[in-house]
Amino acid sequence: MPTPLRRDGDLSRRTFLLATGGLTLTAALAACTPGATTASPSGSATPAPWSPPAEPMTFPKGYTWGASTSAFQIEGALTADGRGASVWDTFAALPGKIADDSTGDPAADQYHRYADDVALMSSLGLGAYRFSISWSRVLLTGAGEVNQAGLDYYRRLVDELLGAGIRPTITLFHWDLPQALQDAGGWASRDTAERFADYAGVCFEALGAAEADWLTLNEPKTHAFVGHWYGVHAPGLRSPDTAAAAVHHQLLAHGLAVQRFRDSGAPGRIGAALNLIPVIATEPDYPEAATFTDARENRLFLDPILKGTYPDDAVGDQPGQLPADPAAFLELQQPGDLEVISAPCDLLAIQYYGVTGVDGIGNTVDIAPTSAATWQQIDPQGLYDLLVRLKDEYPAIPLIITENGIPDPTPDITVDDPDRIAFLRSHFQQAARAIGDGVPLEGHYVWSLLDNFEWAEGYTQRWGIVAVDFATQERTPKASAGFFTDVIAANSVNRD
Numbered sequence: 001m002p003t004p005l006r007r008d009g010d011l012s013r014r015t016f017l018l019a020t021g022g023l024t025l026t027a028a029l030a031a032c033t034p035g036a037t038t039a040s041p042s043g044s045a046t047p048a049p050w051s052p053p054a055e056p057m058t059f060p061k062g063y064t065w066g067a068s069t070s071a072f073q074i075e076g077a078l079t080a081d082g083r084g085a086s087v088w089d090t091f092a093a094l095p096g097k098i099a100d101d102s103t104g105d106p107a108a109d110q111y112h113r114y115a116d117d118v119a120l121m122s123s124l125g126l127g128a129y130r131f132s133i134s135w136s137r138v139l140l141t142g143a144g145e146v147n148q149a150g151l152d153y154y155r156r157l158v159d160e161l162l163g164a165g166i167r168p169t170i171t172l173f174h175w176d177l178p179q180a181l182q183d184a185g186g187w188a189s190r191d192t193a194e195r196f197a198d199y200a201g202v203c204f205e206a207l208g209a210a211e212a213d214w215l216t217l218n219e220p221k222t223h224a225f226v227g228h229w230y231g232v233h234a235p236g237l238r239s240p241d242t243a244a245a246a247v248h249h250q251l252l253a254h255g256l257a258v259q260r261f262r263d264s265g266a267p268g269r270i271g272a273a274l275n276l277i278p279v280i281a282t283e284p285d286y287p288e289a290a291t292f293t294d295a296r297e298n299r300l301f302l303d304p305i306l307k308g309t310y311p312d313d314a315v316g317d318q319p320g321q322l323p324a325d326p327a328a329f330l331e332l333q334q335p336g337d338l339e340v341i342s343a344p345c346d347l348l349a350i351q352y353y354g355v356t357g358v359d360g361i362g363n364t365v366d367i368a369p370t371s372a373a374t375w376q377q378i379d380p381q382g383l384y385d386l387l388v389r390l391k392d393e394y395p396a397i398p399l400i401i402t403e404n405g406i407p408d409p410t411p412d413i414t415v416d417d418p419d420r421i422a423f424l425r426s427h428f429q430q431a432a433r434a435i436g437d438g439v440p441l442e443g444h445y446v447w448s449l450l451d452n453f454e455w456a457e458g459y460t461q462r463w464g465i466v467a468v469d470f471a472t473q474e475r476t477p478k479a480s481a482g483f484f485t486d487v488i489a490a491n492s493v494n495r496d
């Protein structure tokens, strides 16, 4: 095996190299679907030719079609009704952290425009809307007295959605930790998991009567790694050991919140939202680094939640592993933690953006076309492979896809977006194919409903199916919104 290469010098949300050399995305999608070649982490390349059938692919009755957003990315109104600061307020205010030096104000100002936005969702035919609650609107310092005005905003939003026949899918934590909790140790501290459970309890009490899907955490991996190891997201730390603690304490928070949910007797469903990524070994003679990367990226989160165990190969100093001290990671785990983390859930939410290649020494390799988000390697077939893997390797659980999408090619307002239509169509086809092969997939949400504040990229990446002019807050549905409306109305996707 070649000398292990530590990649700490190349840490960004983009961990992949560009290799598409001028191929347009539409051409690339056509070239890679059908007939993409994927390989398991064990390195065995398997040609998997597949073509969508000529007739429309129909989804099961009751299939949920939705669109997703998150609080800090769309709400704006950062000081309205006494909202407390989050780590993203603090981070975005630091010079040089956000590509265009922007902040979460005004974002898409949904705090003030939610009623119009719900009407827009209705006009698109959405069956569900996924949004997140800003913890520091509800509890200004993350704990203590409830800020009624902040909580009431979410009551109004939920009522508006239910009135329009749109199912709320409510994320409790989408990375905007109250700054006061960060000051007290953040996710490095076990106490944050307890505070999260208390906050979740407040939300269940206020909103739990609604028929809703609840998601405890959004992408604990991205928050742990990009925020605590790469330093590219809030809170901007660069410590693999802190990232490992953030993994365990977020997962513990998830389990404690699931227990609170059960205790509350709420009628809805609950689970976590994990971003998962097929890892393909590009040097089949040296597959170990890909196996370790798979452990770090996927099994480190799936196994504890669904099986009640941590994989033993995710943390350590081998290429592909999270380079934290395995003994310290073990020490964080108190007796009973894994039982809490694996408290039975009603669903697993998957966020799928693409695949990654990994070479024999742990470098990420581009094996698929990328988008303006250069961390994204687009491979619709990877979604099918991922869904089938979940069915085959994990206990049965209903699945929903709660994020899936691409950014526009430029930072400018774009209304004609053929690349996004091609992306969505090909991913819907792979989802339908997986359902046909027995995967219990129950819904598909696009990322995102609206152009918004894309974290460290600020307003330079537009991911919406609806364009937003941030100066006027005017909303204009893109061509992909029309495409999505047609898919929803037919509950099926055409070949082309």
Ligand code: FCB
Pocket (backbone or CB within 6 Å): 070, 073, 218, 219, 222, 275, 403, 447, 454, 455, 463
């Ligand atoms: C996901 C995040 C979401 C958005 C998309 C593009 O990882 O959950 O907030 O940034 O990526």
